[in-house]
Amino acid sequence: MTSRYIAIDWGSTNLRAWLCLNGTATQSRHSQQGITRLNGQTPQAVLAEMTHGWCDSDTPIVMAGMVGSNVGWKEAPYLPVPVSLNGIADRLTHVTGPVWIVPGLSVNRGDNHNVMRGEETQLLGAHQLAPSSLYVLPGTHSKWVQADGDRITDFRTLMTGELHDVLLRHTLVGAGLPPQIIAPQTFTVGLERGLNDPAVLPSLFEVRAAHVLGALPREQVSEFLSGVLIGAEVAAMAEAFPGQQAITLVAGDSLAARYRQALGTLGRKVTVVEGDTAFQAGIRSIAYAVAI
Template sequence: MTSRYIAIDWGSTNLRAWLYQDEQCLESRQSEAGITRLNGKSPEAVLAEVTQNWRDGATPVVMAGMVGSNVGWKIAPYLPVPAHFSAIGEQLTSVDDNVWIIPGLCVSRDDNHNVMRGEETQLLGARTLSPSSVYVMPGTHCKWVQADAEQIHDFRTVMTGELHHLLLTHSLVGAGLPAQEASPAAFTAGLERGIASPDVLPKLFEVRASHVLGNLPREQVNEFLSGLLIGAEVASMRDFVAQGQAITIVAGSALTSRYQQAFHAIGRDVATISGDTAFQAGIRSIAHAVAN
């Protein structure tokens, strides 16, 4: 018997949906109706629009991401870590007939308070496709995850992507800059600086001073700042990864290459997997089980 199901990645600003027959993707769709961009529509109405002609009442829909947050359709409670990978698919939150939301994960200790939504689904796929002890998941908020084949043990969040955006668009560091250009040399220079001095706060104003004084081309501030922040992140999280632990980067190609370069600079080899590939594998494993 074949199984038909729908998998959805519903974030703050975008929504992506895939229609599957067993392991085969029949069709995919995208929408800008993220949870913060519903424009007065209900989540039910948006789901009906994006899955039009895809489903009848018996077709299961499994969703991950901010749709399960406190600003989403319905709160899908966080699972505290350590958590078994199997628990993620066993504790879904129902929001409608045959429509479920995958839970997020949380850590709440004196030395670490953290949450994730969406990345747990990527982890499900990544642990099958690229078994590792540590997963680094770059993005707006980069997740560093300790896991084994059975459990997620701990994770941290580094706001590297968001800090980069804020500094370039809303601070003096990026004020008045011309259009930015790609520059591997500027990225590498920033990376080396960040790795050498991961106490990055005193270095941030130097980025502005460097281009004001003519030491850094104004068109390359974006690249230098990216290198500085990623280098500082990888250097400051060095102790999170024990010697000999396997590391997998889970991201798109652009961020993967930057983080690969950073890890190689500190003498660590890494495996890589596409974030989209990991997410789809993870959500398919849950949706396929639900469908059966």
């Protein structure tokens, strides 16, 4: 068992690093040099800058996320489901020296083609902290993951967060809007719309029409749209994964509150695990499980 290691969450647009001693993150660093934003530097150089002063040549570095994609540092092949979360540590991809990449997971069948990178590490931690048969990881690309014990059997991805951003920034829905404000009551109205009618396409232009006609305050369009999209996501996935009453939600406070509200409306019991907490628990078990 190693008492000192470095955990890396290296996505497309951001890079986060933690120095961990005896299983606890003691220092952290953040950079916007995601794997698609290296600004001409090599991944090796960026990693060396991020970990400067933290390690010697023998300190294990375990990395998860898009760093292992086909546009990353070195491709870490996807593990097809069904797959045991506890077996992930046996399938790391070696990069150089004591540097390793965690593999992503995939589904490849006629009715579902899906991939994830980074979330598998959160899932491993969430399974240890709040085991469930259904995990929800909301965000830019929300993941709904079905499990049987420690085995991941299926998952779906919904582009809820990205769609919200695109609609507000790059379509007529958000054109000419003033700065947006937090408005819980407006979010709830949108949420009810999405839950009751998850066929969301007809509702999207109505968001635009509603604020043009004065039925929706222009500074609350983001909240209403968020409610519609999250409601539609939750309603659709509740149908895709029926009978799952207990759910582990892996998210930060803001998103956790919104999804807890949506799932609670459908009578689902929710346990929340903070995203970074899940990641740290997952990558700690990987670092401890492998002889590196």
